[in-house]
Amino acid sequence: MSGTAVDKEKFKERVRLWADKLEARVTSVSVRPMKTKWASYSTAGRLTFDSSLPELREALQDYVIVHELLHEKVPNHGKLWKSLMRVHLGRYEEYEQELRKTAAEKGFRQP
Numbered sequence: 001m002s003g004t005a006v007d008k009e010k011f012k013e014r015v016r017l018w019a020d021k022l023e024a025r026v027t028s029v030s031v032r033p034m035k036t037k038w039a040s041y042s043t044a045g046r047l048t049f050d051s052s053l054p055e056l057r058e059a060l061q062d063y064v065i066v067h068e069l070l071h072e073k074v075p076n077h078g079k080l081w082k083s084l085m086r087v088h089l090g091r092y093e094e095y096e097q098e099l100r101k102t103a104a105e106k107g108f109r110q111p
């Protein structure tokens, strides 16, 4: 089951707040069923999120949102990316673990 329209709108609002905070370019945000991963971010600033994400707890939503938005400036998961994740999310590795578990249950490849 996918989230309600209200959840979806709230989630999109959350994405926009994070985009402002991180000064990341976002031209569009869509939420729809994805087959292999939680989210994708194109260089043109188009963000797509899996429709089950708005149902997860907020810390996990933030993990996926911040993960993708940081890729605008940092294309890999190296030292800089990790330190920015920590600045914005704290103990982000815990959320990553939890998302991996959920992703495996959904049949996604790892985020």
Ligand SMILES: [Zn+2]
Binding pocket: 067, 068, 071, 076, 077, 111
């Ligand atoms: Zn990534």
